[in-house]
Amino acid sequence: MKKEKEEIIVPSCNNCNNSNVFFCSLSCEEMDMISTTKRENFFKKDTAIFTEGHYAKELFCLFSGKVKLSKIGKDGKEQIIRFYKNGNILGYRSLLSNEPYHATAIAMEDSYVCMIKKERFFQIIKENPKFSLNVIQLLSKELKDAEQHLIDVSQKTVKGRISEALLLLMNTFGYLPDEETLDIKMTRSEIADIAGTTTESTIRALAQLKDERLIRLDGKSIAICDLKGLIRSANAFD
Amino acid sequence: MKKEKEEIIVPSCNNCNNSNVFFCSLSCEEMDMISTTKRENFFKKDTAIFTEGHYAKELFCLFSGKVKLSKIGKDGKEQIIRFYKNGNILGYRSLLSNEPYHATAIAMEDSYVCMIKKERFFQIIKENPKFSLNVIQLLSKELKDAEQHLIDVSQKTVKGRISEALLLLMNTFGYLPDEETLDIKMTRSEIADIAGTTTESTIRALAQLKDERLIRLDGKSIAICDLKGLIRSANAFD
DNA sequence: CGTCAGCTTGATTACTTTCAATTGTTGTGG
């Protein structure tokens, strides 16, 4: 039988162990202000935290779990835009530009999410210039990544893009204690949606990378055994 | 003989007729502060305003002309990321994140550019929360656009991407007085670099769009005669 | 008016998707 929601106690923001580049410039008082007005929410695996087209009313802070942000193309094909792990902030772009969400955030594992009122967030932006500079720099980084991702998808072969996708997963979620196996379980189809290709092509590309001894495959687990080689593969001309 | 640099008088920022969503939240005093410390620069067609890898020291404001921002892939293939016209601000992303430029800006026509000292820019960000919110919202919009562009490139056919590219040119540079001909001259190869394809495929796609009577071609000029049809073509499934 | 760069076209090749069929895995209920 399906595992039920585990009862987890979410600590106050000041006591949160998650590293967080977003709120690091806030004072204890400001953190308290967020903490006392936040509410926690549990999202079961495969449920949506927010949905494309809906209006943003809150800022989400991922306390535990893993989340993918994706967009659905006209033909129903999904494109994964970005991943989030514990400590990451979601949904601030739409909040800031006061537009509907342009993408959907889905919990890839059971996740606990802290939700912070929009007003609270804007209040701090207005009052704390250091914080808004922080937000600006985060946006700048995401913009740079997005533009690089564009080049990758448009100029690399499927194998290169799959290599790139594996490196992204490694950078985002890291390894299991063996320091080789990626700490994330995804279907082949989801990996395809990162690289912007099909399930079948993904399978064939993974098989190639395995033959080249850059990765090891065992069911859904993927281990990177030759990181340098994988980087080379991601940047190869052909 | 090649036309020489025309002598143009660049007015003070307060008297600049270019519409500008970037500085609109500044007071007259703040504008003056920028204006008195700026310096103007002329860039001949096809010269670089800034170059990938170099460090950002200034903010650029395009007074006149047209600029393309592009990145070179490993194999030397260029990908155009964005366009700028008079009134637009360039180079703020790298300035803000304090990283080297991740792309190169090239004048597509002879262009006059006002250059604003980095320190001045940061000073205003710190002192004017309304301005920084403005910057944040601009970045948010560019991020959204970049993510949409990713979906476009990864999921659409060459014809769809070329249609998308033409719509982008129309939205950025608009029409000549005839309200049909795009107010921009580009080579086929440059159009290919927007859509992430080759010159030959671009020519064939343009020919198709012409056969479908969505556009008219005459040398380098491109006229959109069926805008709705072109939008449909950009969003078509096949 | 010759040259060169950009444009165009056709043919070939390479890569990726699509389709179809099979096998493997997982969760569920008897």
Place this chain on the structure above:
DNA sequence: CCACAACAATTGAAAGTAATCAAGCTGACG
């Protein structure tokens, strides 16, 4: 614990799309 259903992974073959290669063509400019 087994059997089944549903989903995921895999493989092979065929079809489609776009890139590449190889000529010509055209038009602008010195």
